[in-house]
Amino acid sequence: MLAILEGPTDISTYIFPIIREELFMFLPRDGVVAEVGVLEGGLSQHILTVATPQRLHLVDLWECQADRDYALDPSNGTPELQNVRLDGVKERFAKEIASGQVVLNRGYSHLIAESFPSNYFDWVFIDANHTYEAVLTDLRAYGAKLKEDGLIVGHDFTNQRYAQECKFGVVEAVKQYCRESGFVPVALTGRDQFPTYVLARRSHARQAQILMFSLFRTVRGIVEIRNFLDRDFRHETVRFSDEMQNFIISV
Numbered sequence: 593m594l595a596i597l598e599g600p601t602d603i604s605t606y607i608f609p610i611i612r613e614e615l616f617m618f619l620p621r622d623g624v625v626a627e628v629g630v631l632e633g634g635l636s637q638h639i640l641t642v643a644t645p646q647r648l649h650l651v652d653l654w655e656c657q658a659d660r661d662y663a664l665d666p667s668n669g670t671p672e673l674q675n676v677r678l679d680g681v682k683e684r685f686a687k688e689i690a691s692g693q694v695v696l697n698r699g700y701s702h703l704i705a706e707s708f709p710s711n712y713f714d715w716v717f718i719d720a721n722h723t724y725e726a727v728l729t730d731l732r733a734y735g736a737k738l739k740e741d742g743l744i745v746g747h748d749f750t751n752q753r754y755a756q757e758c759k760f761g762v763v764e765a766v767k768q769y770c771r772e773s774g775f776v777p778v779a780l781t782g783r784d785q786f787p788t789y790v791l792a793r794r795s796h797a798r799q800a801q802i803l804m805f806s807l808f809r810t811v812r813g814i815v816e817i818r819n820f821l822d823r824d825f826r827h828e829t830v831r832f833s834d835e836m837q838n839f840i841i842s843v
């Protein structure tokens with residue numbers, strides 16, 4: 593059996609120069625999964641293809657939200673647009689819904705979470721309302737429903753100017769959740785405009801170890817960040833006069 597002969601003995605936090613679609617190829621396969629915040633189901637499709645979940649819960653409100661902070665979120669939309677999105681998701685996954693592989697759970701994400709048993713999910717992807725309070729609430733709600741070695745994956749770990757303008761509080765919510773729950777941040781995607789993070793209950797949890805083993809073996813140019821939670825995290829935009837943009841992670 594393959595083993596790491598030399599390298600990190602304990603897993604800390606690593607930035608992998610990949611995008612989230614690549615990260616998803618390394619997540620546990622054939623498991624019970626939730627995507628929290630679905631929009632039109634573009635990522636759901638990718639999850640079905642690369643992670644082949646035995647069950648994928650698609651959790652979304654699919655309603656226009658007038659909440660002062662969320663109103664600024666680019667994913668918010670008119671009631672008509674939300675209906676179009678929901679109908680599109682139903683149509684797109686009609687076959688998988690009929691077979692029971694995909695389940696649509698429409699409602700506020702933290703309330704939907706209550707309907708799942710404990711010890712249920714292999715991994716969840718948190719990508720609904722991005723304000724500090726909402727992300728922290730979702731992390732608590734879905735973290736409580738994970739299997740012992742389950743993973744929390746989440747989107748938009750960024751505090752670039754655009755994220756601040758949209759009132760995102762993902763970075764602070766993730767840090768707070770890790771401090772209070774004991775979950776540890778193990779991975780961050782470095783090539784995204786909107787980085788994706790992975791949290792594990794313990795860095796030596798089985799699924800975290802399998803994930804890190806595969807990433808260490810496959811991805812080149814990995815950067816380790818020690819004591820990640822104690823450091824300032826900045827995700828800065830570099831904007832050029834021809835509208836091209838790039839992003840720099842500073843820790």
Ligand SMILES: C[S@@+](CC[C@H](N)C(=O)[O-])C[C@H]1O[C@@H](n2cnc3c(N)ncnc32)[C@H](O)[C@@H]1O
Nearest residue numbers: 629630631635652653654667700701719720721
């Ligand atoms: C950023 S989009 C999701 C994008 C999708 N994960 C993807 O990568 O293609 C956010 C979605 O979360 C939903 N949403 C926002 N707040 C929510 C809440 N409190 N409960 C459930 N869904 C919510 C919105 O309706 C929207 O469709």
